[in-house]
Amino acid sequence: MSETSQIVRLVYASRATFKPFSNVNNAGRMDENIVNILEISRNKNANNQLVGVLYYGHGHFFQCLEGSQKSIDQLYEKLLKDTRHTDLKILSNQTIDKLGFLGWEMKFATTDMEIRSFLKSYNMARFDPYKFDSKMTEGLVEILLKL
Ligand SMILES: Cc1cc2nc3c(=O)[nH]c(=O)nc-3n(C[C@H](O)[C@H](O)[C@H](O)COP(=O)(O)O)c2cc1C
Numbered sequence: 683m684s685e686t687s688q689i690v691r692l693v694y695a696s697r698a699t700f701k702p703f704s705n706v707n708n709a710g711r712m713d714e715n716i717v718n719i720l721e722i723s724r725n726k727n728a729n730n731q732l733v734g735v736l737y738y739g740h741g742h743f744f745q746c747l748e749g750s751q752k753s754i755d756q757l758y759e760k761l762l763k764d765t766r767h768t769d770l771k772i773l774s775n776q777t778i779d780k781l782g783f784l785g786w787e788m789k790f791a792t793t794d795m796e797i798r799s800f801l802k803s804y805n806m807a808r809f810d811p812y813k814f815d816s817k818m819t820e821g822l823v824e825i826l827l828k829l
Contacts (some may be wrong), residue, residue: 689781692754693746693774693819695811696767702741715766716790723754723788732757733781735826739797741810743767745755746779753821771812773819782827791829 699716716738732749732785747754762770783789791797793809801809802819814822 683744687750689748689778690751690754691748691774691776691778691782691806691823692758692772693695693744693823694758694761694770695814696743696761696770697767697814698738698741698743698747698767715743719766720788721792728765728785731785733786733788733792735783735786735823736821737791737826739793742809742811744773744809744811744822746783746826748783750777769812771809773814782789782823787829791826794829796825796829799820 685775698715700713720736722826723736730753732747732753734745734747734749737744743750747757761767797809800821801807806813811822813818
């Protein structure tokens with residue numbers, strides 16, 4: 683990415699269309715759908731000079747994508763058509779000075795202690811990113827940056 687091109691951070695929420703933890707028989711193993719999403723994301727993002735993080739909890743996705751406006755727009759068009767999730771809602775869309783997730787073709791996170799206590803501090807028993815305001819969105823991105 684050239685130094686003059688503008689970098690954008692897009693954060694959105696969506697609802698998984700597959701059943702959460704559908705492979706309960708394989709305790710400790712990641713859902714096959716998530717494995718596939720991560721594999722394709724990591725391959726394609728590397729080519730498209732995109733980085734970011736995907737958080738999955740309680741059947742919801744929270745994804746932060748960083749890169750050029752063009753790459754983000756192109757990916758978002760695809761994401762809107764991807765039937766593995768639905769009800770996409772943009773939580774934040776801003777220009778940034780530098781990539782926060784540099785080196786992460788797609789970091790992955792799922793419920794952990796710090797996120798649980800973050801949600802608790804907002805009286806949220808279950809992860810529901812549709813209820814996030816800009817402060818919560820930024821707060822979760824901050825946590826995911828440090829994980
Ligand atoms: C929650 C979720 C997150 C995704 N994240 C990415 C991503 O970061 N990068 C990406 O290329 N595809 C991502 N995908 C997959 C795209 O929707 C799409 O299937 C993929 O880019 C392949 O596109 P193509 O069929 O045009 O090659 C994601 C899909 C889902 C459901």
